[in-house]
Amino acid sequence: MTLPPHLEALKNEALRTTCESWAIRSRWYLSPGIERVGPCPKCGYDPKKGERGSDRFSINTQKNVFNCRRCGIKGEGVIRLVMEVRDVDFIPACEIITGRTADEPIDSDRAAQLAREAEQQKSKQIEIGEQKRRKAIRAGRKIWDSTHKVHWEPGHEIFEYFMVRGLDVRSFLARFPDALTCLRYAPMLNWAEQRADGGYDIIAKADAMVAGIQDPDGVFCGAHRTWIDLTQPKGRLILPDGPGGKKRDTKKVLGTQKRGAIRLFTPPNPRRLVGGEGIETTVSVMLYGFEPDTAYWALVNSNNMAGRALRLETRKFVQDEPDMADDEAFVPPEWCEELFYLDDGDGPGSKLKEKLTRGLRRARRLRPGLKGFIVPAPGQGQDFNDAAMAMAAEIGSGRAPAGVANGAGT
Template sequence: MIPADTIAKARDMSIVDVALALGAAQGVKIDERGVPCPACGGTDRFSVDKAKNVFLCRHSGTGGDPIALVQHVHQCSFGDAIEHLTGAKPLATARRAPAQSEDQKNIYREKARLRAWRIWQDGAPIEAARGGRWVRDYFALRAIPFPAWRIKALREVSHLPYWHRSKPDQSFVVIHSGPAMLAAITGPDGHFIGVHRTWLDFSRANGKAVIVDPETGEVLDAKKVEGSQKGGKIVLRDGESGGVCAVGEGIETVLSWAEMQASAARGHLAKPALWVGINIGNVAGKAAEQIPHPSLTITDALGRKRRQKVGGHEPDMADADCLQIPVDDFERLILLGDGDSDRFTTQAAMLRARKRFELAGHNVEIDWAPDGQDFNDALRSMAAPRARAVA
């Protein structure tokens, strides 16, 4: 039995002092300031509440008093944690796996890139004249006219396995196989860095396959990237030198916007370059600060309800792992904003993207899809009355 006063002594120790002794960064002294977790790392997942003398690791959901903190870091028992805190055992930092060297990271990246390259090489042309059918039928379901120009960055495959990690033994298993659209991702230097894959199912209205984790029943994303997407883009059309470049998150979004522009007969945008930024984080880049969301809240492991924070309007200009566009390549950039996601979060990211590109010397504007829709939703809404009229 551990004496009650010994437990009380351990529990009453300063959570800040204990965190620092266990290897937390000095920034933890600032109440609720996010720093790397002394147990599992990260960048800002660990914080303390000095008034309540507790900690929280947002990654694991673990929180509690100084005793719980020692247990979290050292993965030890309640009694061992108290011995660490009362001096019977040294209060040492956790032993974590050494960080990978840059050479090791480069080896890992190159292996992933080669896996992506093999997938891409197995793809076939999408044009009907060259035997293509899957992407053509997928675009038709999404009301996207098949492009009149050749898109070198798109290919298709009739049977692509969907690998997923099995939780019981952590091995990768194939849980689905079917037709897929492939898109080549190129880095800032124009070289291949990864492949974007979209699994297809033509029995569904949106054409995307529903892939379910057989162990949990969770519906998985029908879109995945092999290789790298950091700083990458999918070039759907090169456009005219010194002209306009439209940048959106997804292939369907960008092609839908282009069709809407062509239908509106806006001659000054006859052939803008069409780039896919893959995700909004890659387009916007990191934020210099987090801002509170006006309505969304989260409940932490200690039961406290807090306003959720999202990336703010100001860009972190030191972030080099996001989309880069040489200022001399285009006269103007048009960023495509989806209206079907949380508007506050999306708008903050789009304003951040605009400022990031403006600070780099670009002339930038944002074109928003209608509220509650993305550009493909809008295109399909336009196509529906035309289809009824023809019928």
């Protein structure tokens, strides 16, 4: 958005304040550290009612971003923070932060100085982000380099995990031996979590499937890890809840998934791409609904598939319209004539359908002539892997989880 000079100066003056210094000025109670955590300044919490929520809001002081897990306010920079917390528009937010009114005149030297400072601040922020990204990719690469080849035969942990998920890949691999080379095995991999003081706690140690994420040029950009426990119904490790009842995920990415894909299978002359969020759902469609000339890629998460939503001046998001300024989401390769996005059948309230629509609109604008389709979920609250598991059970392929087979399961 282009602003008239006096408003541009007002904005730049506001940007001299960081989210953290605004929090300090506003006397919000946040824990010390890089990630400062505390009650949400917007939705609060009531300890008298036994509510837990003293850690639902956080400010990342390095990225200058904020987030509330409950009311969902999130964004970058102090102006957005004040807009969200005080429920005001852009200009009033700048006025609140600077203590000046928008119509106050400003001399041009001062305006130029503020513009320089804002520019410096912005490039510093970008550089910090870039450094962090490179460091995470290096760490992901280190894990990837320590992994082992998967032997797709009975007895191998990853083969058995796939069998629990109803996915017997043997006949597929007999036809296409180059498929699934992006999947590797990491025995007894640590599941670690960063503490507020920057150190790490190891929460669990278990076998893991590691998938290599590739950027649009085919270069490694992240390690996607799935911790497994073959005694569980879906073969996934169950982790204890984190502080404040926070759910811990059995899937994690080290590196970046933005713009990336786990290229499960790409035939020699592809023209169609089937993209799902998860590895298991995408492999399910690859095995049970295989089509020639078609690549099957897992796109890691729905935000990568969708890209950012368009935000109007009124601050309302239009969920099914893409923000074309966002260059951090997946773009289908040039050979792709038809793009199919898998609907994972997330329950009511999830915005998955809008997100997929947005992602396809985005792809069509970036690749004119491309056709985009949503493949509807196989059933209400059911994803393609649920369907594959049911199918495998019916035809007697696949495996019951080890615990169930031993009669030890529930």
